[in-house]
Amino acid sequence: MPIDPSTPRAQARVERIAEIKGAARRQLVEVGSDGLSLRAVARELGVVSSAVYRYFASRDELLTALIIDGYDAVGSAAEDAVAASVGRPTDERWRAVARAVRMWAVANPHDYALIYGSPVPGYQAPADTVSPALRAPLAAMAVVRDGVEAGDVEVTPASPVPRPVHADLTRIRAGIGFDLSDEVLARSLAAWTGLLGHISYVLFGHLRNGITDEDAFFEHQLARSTADLLGR
Amino acid sequence: MPIDPSTPRAQARVERIAEIKGAARRQLVEVGSDGLSLRAVARELGVVSSAVYRYFASRDELLTALIIDGYDAVGSAAEDAVAASVGRPTDERWRAVARAVRMWAVANPHDYALIYGSPVPGYQAPADTVSPALRAPLAAMAVVRDGVEAGDVEVTPASPVPRPVHADLTRIRAGIGFDLSDEVLARSLAAWTGLLGHISYVLFGHLRNGITDEDAFFEHQLARSTADLLGR
DNA sequence: TGTACATCAGTGAACGCGCGTTCACTGATGTAC
DNA sequence: TGTACATCAGTGAACGCGCGTTCACTGATGTAC
Numbered sequence: 001m002p003i004d005p006s007t008p009r010a011q012a013r014v015e016r017i018a019e020i021k022g023a024a025r026r027q028l029v030e031v032g033s034d035g036l037s038l039r040a041v042a043r044e045l046g047v048v049s050s051a052v053y054r055y056f057a058s059r060d061e062l063l064t065a066l067i068i069d070g071y072d073a074v075g076s077a078a079e080d081a082v083a084a085s086v087g088r089p090t091d092e093r094w095r096a097v098a099r100a101v102r103m104w105a106v107a108n109p110h111d112y113a114l115i116y117g118s119p120v121p122g123y124q125a126p127a128d129t130v131s132p133a134l135r136a137p138l139a140a141m142a143v144v145r146d147g148v149e150a151g152d153v154e155v156t157p158a159s160p161v162p163r164p165v166h167a168d169l170t171r172i173r174a175g176i177g178f179d180l181s182d183e184v185l186a187r188s189l190a191a192w193t194g195l196l197g198h199i200s201y202v203l204f205g206h207l208r209n210g211i212t213d214e215d216a217f218f219e220h221q222l223a224r225s226t227a228d229l230l231g232r
Numbered sequence: 233m234p235i236d237p238s239t240p241r242a243q244a245r246v247e248r249i250a251e252i253k254g255a256a257r258r259q260l261v262e263v264g265s266d267g268l269s270l271r272a273v274a275r276e277l278g279v280v281s282s283a284v285y286r287y288f289a290s291r292d293e294l295l296t297a298l299i300i301d302g303y304d305a306v307g308s309a310a311e312d313a314v315a316a317s318v319g320r321p322t323d324e325r326w327r328a329v330a331r332a333v334r335m336w337a338v339a340n341p342h343d344y345a346l347i348y349g350s351p352v353p354g355y356q357a358p359a360d361t362v363s364p365a366l367r368a369p370l371a372a373m374a375v376v377r378d379g380v381e382a383g384d385v386e387v388t389p390a391s392p393v394p395r396p397v398h399a400d401l402t403r404i405r406a407g408i409g410f411d412l413s414d415e416v417l418a419r420s421l422a423a424w425t426g427l428l429g430h431i432s433y434v435l436f437g438h439l440r441n442g443i444t445d446e447d448a449f450f451e452h453q454l455a456r457s458t459a460d461l462l463g464r
Numbered sequence: 465t466g467t468a469c470a471t472c473a474g475t476g477a478a479c480g481c482g483c484g485t486t487c488a489c490t491g492a493t494g495t496a497c
Numbered sequence: 498t499g500t501a502c503a504t505c506a507g508t509g510a511a512c513g514c515g516c517g518t519t520c521a522c523t524g525a526t527g528t529a530c
Contacts, residue, residue, distance in 0.1 A: 007494080008493085008494090009493070009494070009504090009505075009506090012506090013505095013506090016506090029353070030353060030354070031353055031354065032266055032350070032352065032353035032354075033266075033350075034264055034265075034266030034267055035266055035353070037482075037483065037484085038483085038484065038485090039482070039483060039484075040482090040483095047506095047507070047508090048507065048508055048509065049483090049484085049485090050485080050486080050487085050507080050508075050509085051506070051507050051508075053484095053485075053486090054505080054506060054507075055506095058484080058485085059483095059484065059485095110353075113350035113351070114350075116432075116436070116438075117349050117350025117436075118264070118265075118345035118346075118349025118350045118436065119345070119436050119437060120264065121261070121262060121263055121264035121267070121342075122262070122263065122264075125437075130441070133438070158456065158459070159452075159455060159456070161452065162448055162451075162452060164444075164445035164448040164449075165445065165448050165449055165452045167444075167445075168442060168443045168444055168445060168448075168449055171441075171442055171444075172439075172442040172443075175441060175442060186452060186453065186456065187456070189453070190426065190430070190453050190456055190457060192433075193426065193429040193430045193432075193433040193453075194422070194425065194426035194429050194430075194457075195429070196429050196432070196433060197425040197426050197427070197428050197429015197430065197432065197433075198422070198425045198426075198429065200348075200425075200428070200429065200432065201424075201425040201428060201429075204348070204349075204350065204351050205351060205357075206348075206365070207404075209362070209403075209407060210400060210403055210404040210407060211400045211404075212396075212399070212400055212403075213396035213397065213399075213400060216394055216396040216397050216400075217396075217397055217400055219394075220391075220393065220394060220397045220418060221418065221421070221422050221425075223391060224390065224391070224418065224419070224422055225422060225426075227390070228460045239527080240526085240527090241471090241472075241473090241526070241527070244473090245472095245473090248473090269515075269516065269517085270516085270517065270518090271515070271516060271517075272515090272516095279473095279474070279475090280474065280475055280476065281516090281517085281518090282474080282475075282476085282518075282519080282520085283473070283474045283475075285517095285518075285519090286472080286473060286474075287473095290517080290518085291516095291517065291518095
C-alpha cells in the first residue's frame with residue numbers, strides 16, 4: 001500500500017474509496033447494516049462487483065470503515081463544539097457538546113444507528129474502532145474536567161461509592177487519561193448515557209405520537225440534565 | 233380463525249405458533265432481526281418452509297409478533313415490579329421497576345435490541361404494537377404518580393416550560409391517561425430515557441473495557457438518577 | 465353410531481432473485497534504466 | 498527521450514448458497530346430519 005498521496009494513482013484510489021463509502025452509506029439508509037451489500041455498492045458505482053475487492057477485502061471491512069467514519073464524524077462534531085466554547089461557562093459548554101452530538105445524530109440517523117444502535121450480530125468490532133469511539137465522550141468529559149478546574153461543578157460526593165464501582169471508575173479514569181473524582185465521573189457517565197438515551201428514544205420513534213417539537217423538548221430536558229450533572 | 237381454544241386443533245395451533253416464535257427468537261440471537269428467515273425457522277422445526285405460512289402470512293408478520301411479545305414481556309416485568317412494591321416508599325418502588333426492566337434486558341438482550349435498538353429499515357410497525365409498547369413506561373410512570381399522591385415527589389417546577397414543550401407534554405399526558413404536572417412528567421421521561429440509555433450503552437458494549445461489575449455500576453447510577461427524578 | 469363432507473396441516477416442487485467471494489484475464493498507468 | 502517491465506483497476510464468468518413466496522397436492526382430523 002503506497003502512502004504517498006501525491007501520485008495521481010494514489011489520489012484516484014483515495015477518491016474511489018470515498019465513493020465506495022458514500023455509496024455504502026446511502027445503502028445503509030435503505031437497508032440497514034445487515035443488508036449492506038457489496039454488489040449493490042458496485043452497481044451504484046457502475047462497476048463490476050469484484051472490483052470493490054481492490055479496495056476492501058470483505059464486506060465486514062467495509063462495514064468497519066463506515067463505523068470508524070461514524071465515530072470520527074460525531075467525535076469531531078463534539079470536539080469542535082468543545083473547542084468553540086472555550087472560556088464559556090461550563091453549563092453552556094456542556095449544552096453545546098450535547099447539542100452538537102444530537103444535531104449530528106439527527107442529520108445522520110443511520111450512521112447514528114450504526115454506532116449507537118443494536119450491534120450487528122456476528123460482527124466483531126476490530127481494535128481500531130476503539131479510539132475513534134472514544135472521541136465524542138472524551139470531548140464531553142473534557143468539558144466537565146475544565147468545569148471542575150473553573151469551580152463550576154459541585155464536587156461533593158452525594159453518596160459513598162461501593163468498592164467494585166470505585167475499581168471500575170478507576171479503570172475508566174485510566175482509559176480516558178484525565179482525573180475526575182468518582183463522584184464527578186459517575187455523574188458525567190450518567191449525563192452521557194442519558195444524552196444518548198434521549199437521542200435514541202426519540203430518533204428510533206418511541207415518542208412518535210407524543211413529541212412534535214423535538215428540538216424544544218430536547219433543549220428543555222438538556223437544561224434539566226445539565227443541572228443534575230453540574231450539581232446545580 | 234377459530235378463537236375457541238378448547239378444541240385439540242386450536243390448542244395444537246397455539247402450541248405451533250409458540251414453537252415458531254421460539255425458533256424465530258433463537259434465530260434472532262444468531263443473526264439479528266434483518267436476518268430472520270422463515271426458511272431457517274421451518275428448518276429448525278423440521279418442517280417444509282411453506283408450512284410456516286399456515287401461521288404467519290409473511291416474514292414481517294412474524295417479526296411483528298416477536299416485537300409485540302418483547303414489549304409484552306418487558307411490560308409485564310415492569311408491571312409485576314410495580315404491583316409487588318405497592319405501599320413501599322417511592323424511591324424504592326422506582327428502583328424496583330428500573331431493576332426489573334434492566335434484568336429483563338440482560339436476560340433477553342436480543343429481544344431488548346429488537347424493541348429498543350435500531351429500527352429495522354423498511355419495517356413499518358403496525359398499530360397493534362403501540363399499546364404493548366406503552367406498558368413498561370406506563371408502569372414506571374404509575375409509580376411516580378403514586379409518589380406524587382404520597383408526597384414523596386418534589387413537584388415545584390425547576391424551570392418554566394416553554395409553550396411547545398407544554399403542548400407536547402399535554403399530548404403525552406392524554407396518551408398515558410393520568411395526570412402528572414409538566415415538571416414531574418418531564419422528569420419522569422428523563423428518568424425513563426436515561427434508564428434505557430444506561431442499559432443500551434452497557435448492553436451494546438460501549439463500556440466493555442471499562443465496567444466489569446455491571447450490576448454494581450447500575451445500582452450506583454440508579455440511586456443517583458432516582459434522586460434526580462424525585463427531586464431529592 | 466355411522467357416513468359424507470369440509471376444514472385444516474403439512475408436502476414438494478418451482479419461481480425469480482440477490483448474495484459474497486474467487487479467478488484468470490485485459491489493458492492502461494506508472495517506473496527504472 | 499525511449500524502451501521493457503511491473504503494478505494496478507477493472508472485467509466477466511463462475512462457484513455455491515439462501516431467501517420469500519406461490520401453488521397444486523395429500524392425508525389426517527373434525528363436523529353435521
